[in-house]
Amino acid sequence: MKIIMAAAECVPFAKTGGLADVIGALPKELAKNDHDVTVFLPKYSLIAEEFVQQFSLLEEITVSFAGEQKTCSIHQFRNENVRYFFLENQEYFGRSQIYGEADDGERFGFFNNAVLTAIKKLELNADVIHVHDWHTAVIPLLLKEDSRFKNMGEGLKSVLTIHNLQFQGAFPKSVFTTGFELEESQFDDSAIEWNGNYNMLKTGILYADKVTTVSPAYRDEILTSQYGEGLEKVLRKREEDLVGILNGLDTKFYNPATDLAIEMEFDHSSIEEKAVNKRKAQSLMGLPVKGNIPLTVMISRLAGQKGIDILEETLPELLQSKDMQFILLGSGEEKFEDFFRQLAKKFPDKVAAHIGFDEDLAHQLYAGADIFLMPSHFEPCGLSQLISMRYGTVPVANKTGGLKDTVIEYDRITQTGNGFLSDFTRNSLFTEALKRALRLYQESEHWEAIKKNGMDADYSWKQSAKAYEELYQEMVSNLTAK
DSSP: OEEEEEOSOBTTTBOSSHHHHHHHHHHHHHHHTTOEEEEEEEOOTTSOHHHHTTOEEEEEEEEEETTEEEEEEEEEEEETTEEEEEEEOHHHHOSSSSSOOTTHHHHHHHHHHHHHHHHHHHTOOOSEEEEETGGGTTHHHHHHHOTTTHHHHTTOEEEEEESOTTOOOEEEHHHHHHHSOOOHHHHHSTTTEETTEEEHHHHHHHHSSEEEESSHHHHHHTTSTTTSTTOHHHHHHTGGGEEEOOOOOOTTTSOTTTOTTSSSOOOGGGGGGHHHHHHHHHHHTTOOOOSSSOEEEEEEEESGGGTHHHHHHHHHHHHHHSOOEEEEEEEEOHHHHHHHHHHHHHSTTTEEEEESOOHHHHHHHHHHOSEEEEOOSOOSSOSHHHHHHHTTOEEEEESSHHHHHHOOBOBTTTTBOSBEEEBGGGTBOHHHHHHHHHHHHTOHHHHHHHHHHHHHSOOSSHHHHHHHHHHHHHHHHHHHHO
16 A cells, blocks of 8 residues: 655654654554555754755645745655655744744644645655644645645545644634635634634544544543543544554664663563663662662653642652652653652652653663653553563553553462553552552562563554554545445
8 A cells, every 4th residue: 555644743853752753663664564655744954964964855846825835845765665755844844843833833734735735746646644643634624625635535545643632733713714725614614613713633533534543542531521622522423433543662762682772781581681770770860779679760741641740649658658769751841840859859869850851861761660650640542651561660550541551450369460550530549559569569579570571562563553554454445445
């Protein structure tokens, strides 16, 4: 099959979160299975020069947008049998950050238009276009409603993946009517309008041929008012076309046996080398180097979604009463950053906080930690629990979304399971789950079993890519049958 993907970010070129990891890994896995895969991305000025030097200018096109004819350069790059097209327009993408600009609605509206204009100009003739999150969610609408692209839409099926429903791309009505030059009546139609605004994600949900989420559990959760972020009724209209496919992990990038960012590589047969990495992590973060106490770690964006409020209630008491250490790596809301700074001041021998992000340090912490904390209130998929288990680190998580699909409560009798779970919906507290983990840490037989259970599992993109292939094939087959 010929598959096109469009997204706002992709490892290793530009990243703010898990979306970039997915776009960095899924196309490569599909290409391994002999599919022709093309990825469209904005050419941000923040892309490292080492990559830009390898781009080749393919063509310049004119994109009709916001009543103007805007120039867009197409740059090509190939890697691991995947073709990448970077769309350059300095007005929209010559910025110091990916998101957070006052004109984000216009910027990504242009990108939606530019992707389809480029596909048409280059005569790519694909079977499926797979768009991701609100940044590219208007593409399915343009394929079906814009006269310039309608002919393409007759043979090009669309898939929208929701990576996080909380971010919807809601902008004033004028951004839609002016930018896309479509009739005002098309906005007033309930498919686009949302509380008086233009909602890019809602538009994609209603216009895409199929909609997917990044885990089966999250698929079910967003149909409810608790997790639906106001779009649950819209999603229930598409329930038959809504599919949950669990994200995979780039097991080449996250591989403790070959990871040069950690102090000592190890695998299942040499898991005792985790002790070397634990000492290194403690030393790097200025904590006493002790091998006989549990080292807990959290690597996260510091936002309400991530359950930092739970740690505010949990950690001070545990640190006071338990012989344990805690390391935080992350940044985000100032109030949460301040909490971890103050915690480190109060418990200097037990707590260290690195506010910010460092990829190499993250790998060292995954490799050195005993326990990884994920008290998320919701988690569409989550990659940190998968990474931690691959590095022999035991996750303690809340039972939601992708965490529910991947973390299995350890059973002492059968010695099965790979972590510990709380469940806020059943009054099962995160504190109790963490205490279970801390108790088990003292029992070496069980602790070794749970670490190996985590390391033995297959978290690769292989199964996930197969599920996407089957979805694409179903869509293409239905089109052929018609």
